[in-house]
Amino acid sequence: MKLYLINPSNPLVSIVNVSESRWNRYRVWKPLSLMVLAGLTPPQWEIQIVDENLGAPDYSAMPRPDLVGITAFTSQANRAYEVAAYFRSLGVPVVMGGIHATMCLDEVAERVDSVVTGEAESVWAELLEDTQHGRLKHRYDGGRADINDLAPARHDLLPARYAFGAIQTTRGCPLNCNFCSVTTFNGAQYRQRPITDVVREFRSIREKRVLVVDDNLVGTRPKHIARAKDLFRALAQANLRKEWVAQATINFADDEELLALAAKAGCRGVFIGFESPTPEGLWEVGKKINLMKNRDFRASVRRIQRHNILVVGSFIIGLDVDEPGIGQQIAAVASQYGLDNLNTLFLTPLPGTRLWDQMKSEDRITLNTFPDDWKYYTLTFPVAQYKHLSLNDAIQEMVSCNRSFYSLPRILRRVWSNLCHRRQPLISLVGNLSYRSNIRVDCQTYANFRQQRRDSFRHNPNATTNPGLNEYENHPALSHA
Numbered sequence: 252m253k254l255y256l257i258n259p260s261n262p263l264v265s266i267v268n269v270s271e272s273r274w275n276r277y278r279v280w281k282p283l284s285l286m287v288l289a290g291l292t293p294p295q296w297e298i299q300i301v302d303e304n305l306g307a308p309d310y311s312a313m314p315r316p317d318l319v320g321i322t323a324f325t326s327q328a329n330r331a332y333e334v335a336a337y338f339r340s341l342g343v344p345v346v347m348g349g350i351h352a353t354m355c356l357d358e359v360a361e362r363v364d365s366v367v368t369g370e371a372e373s374v375w376a377e378l379l380e381d382t383q384h385g386r387l388k389h390r391y392d393g394g395r396a397d398i399n400d401l402a403p404a405r406h407d408l409l410p411a412r413y414a415f416g417a418i419q420t421t422r423g424c425p426l427n428c429n430f431c432s433v434t435t436f437n438g439a440q441y442r443q444r445p446i447t448d449v450v451r452e453f454r455s456i457r458e459k460r461v462l463v464v465d466d467n468l469v470g471t472r473p474k475h476i477a478r479a480k481d482l483f484r485a486l487a488q489a490n491l492r493k494e495w496v497a498q499a500t501i502n503f504a505d506d507e508e509l510l511a512l513a514a515k516a517g518c519r520g521v522f523i524g525f526e527s528p529t530p531e532g533l534w535e536v537g538k539k540i541n542l543m544k545n546r547d548f549r550a551s552v553r554r555i556q557r558h559n560i561l562v563v564g565s566f567i568i569g570l571d572v573d574e575p576g577i578g579q580q581i582a583a584v585a586s587q588y589g590l591d592n593l594n595t596l597f598l599t600p601l602p603g604t605r606l607w608d609q610m611k612s613e614d615r616i617t618l619n620t621f622p623d624d625w626k627y628y629t630l631t632f633p634v635a636q637y638k639h640l641s642l643n644d645a646i647q648e649m650v651s652c653n654r655s656f657y658s659l660p661r662i663l664r665r666v667w668s669n670l671c672h673r674r675q676p677l678i679s680l681v682g683n684l685s686y687r688s689n690i691r692v693d694c695q696t697y698a699n700f701r702q703q704r705r706d707s708f709r710h711n712p713n714a715t716t717n718p719g720l721n722e723y724e725n726h727p728a729l730s731h732a
């Protein structure tokens with residue numbers, strides 16, 4: 252039995268546009284969901300994982316499979332449907348799972364033979380058996396898995412062309428920020444895999460560098476932190492010689508022992524959501540952990556960096572409290588905090604989030620011709636109406652934010668500081684150049700976006716879904732495209 256597991260591409264996601272910017276080669280990440288599914292697949296199935304981010308293959312030249320499994324974030328849904336339609340036209344059954352299938356079940360169910368909602372561990376073996384016996388069901392609900400005894404992911408199945416391997420050590424996040432899907436999808440209960448399993452799986456990863464995909468690596472409660480310390484001790488003791496990066500909340504900085512152990516275990520970078528430069532913005536998104544009294548972000552960042560761990564900070568443009576000037580404000584605050592990299596995104600109502608419910612009820616979702624418009628749900632396009640920013644303003648704020656933070660003098664200052672402190676200056680330089688080169692790619696993308704929106708409006712002049720469309724005309728922020 253032959254199984255294809257496919258990760259569809261979305262050419263609008265700038266970080267995977269390797270041909271436009273060679274620095275992006277370092278930012279194409281492994282699709283762990285498919286490696287996990289492969290690990291759950293019995294040996295009678297011959298598995299091929301296709302990651303279209305490395306280039307979409309000519310499927311017609313490939314042998315006909317017995318089943319196709321497709322994963323998709325919302326931004327990949329369109330391409331997922333194209334791939335599904337192709338294989339279904341050959342009579343090959345197609346199953347789709349992942350976050351988009353879970354949040355938009357009805358839409359997906361119309362376009363594939365079977366949908367898996369939730370985490371696949373409890374239903375995948377049954378689904379494969381049903382396929383073998385020609386009784387594939389239209390829907391399987393995996394719910395939330397017991398991760399105490401997970402089969403290890405198949406790290407051997409993808410080509411050795413990735414800069415980073417990938418692993419997951421926990422699932423779920425108790426914080427439930429209003430724009431984020433994680434708590435709805437993986438739950439508020441923080442589930443941690445047994446440390447011995449994690450160490451064993453880490454050892455099976457070929458790449459020297461690894462992305463730990465956990466949404467919140469150390470958790471928030473003392474018992475979460477204690478377990479994180481145990482994990483780091485075990486990783487250090489196993490002497491794996493791996494370097495890894497992870498996502499965490501700012502409380503990561505609050506415990507010196509935790510930081511020292513993380514660094515000893517190979518932690519070299521951490522991605523932290525700062526979300527907004529103002530307390531009002533933090534209230535709006537519900538990021539209470541960032542609002543804790545006496546929180547000094549600059550001191551927190553410095554504490555992490557002292558352990559030779561780079562800090563990438565994420566901010567959002569488009570909150571109700573954001574006014575013109577927010578882009579420069581974010582760039583200034585990010586520099587003041589001393590961040591090594593800045594990742595700024597548009598406020599985006601993702602299906603299944605509280606923000607989606609709110610914006611939908613206020614009729615503020617402007618790119619809403621689904622499934623077509625899902626391709627813009629990459630957090631790099633303004634897809635909704637913002638309170639104090641027109642769509643054009645929002646783009647201008649984004650471009651000016653990135654131009655300011657990634658100006659050459661600022662990059663050189665950061666890299667020089669990292670050189671002086673012997674804090675991974677080369678990685679810092681590559682990261683900064685990658686983001687800087689994407690400003691050009693993004694401007695081109697915004698210009699194409701503007702053109703496409705104009706065309707679609709012309710074809711459907713009665714559409715009420717394009718307020719502010721003319722604002723895209725001749726905008727100075729796009730003139731460098």
Ligand code: B12
Nearest residue numbers: 282283284320321322324325326348349367370371432629
């Ligand atoms: C790692 C990661 C990335 C990596 C992607 C690596 C890759 N190639 O997969 C990078 C950094 C590139 C990335 C990028 C983006 N990401 Co991201 N990412 C994640 C993260 C943190 C972990 C995903 C992961 O690997 N989980 C581990 C695996 C094992 O879990 P899983 O994917 O859920 O898979 C399980 C089930 O979903 C199911 N399943 C999944 N696929 C399939 C397929 C079949 C056939 C079946 C049966 C079952 C099944 O079974 C699996 C095992 O239980 C998630 C958060 C999260 N918790 O999911 C966000 C998340 C998926 N990302 C998100 C977003 C928004 C993005 C971006 C659009 C924006 C951005 N700038 O971050 C881009 C878009 C990328 C694109 N190509 O379109 C959102 C997606 C929400 C949505 N509705 O789409 C999430 C949920 C975070 C959030 N804040 O809400 N991301």
Ligand code: SF4
Nearest residue numbers: 424426427428431466
């Ligand atoms: S944004 Fe981060 S902290 Fe907030 S709910 Fe999502 S994963 Fe948790």
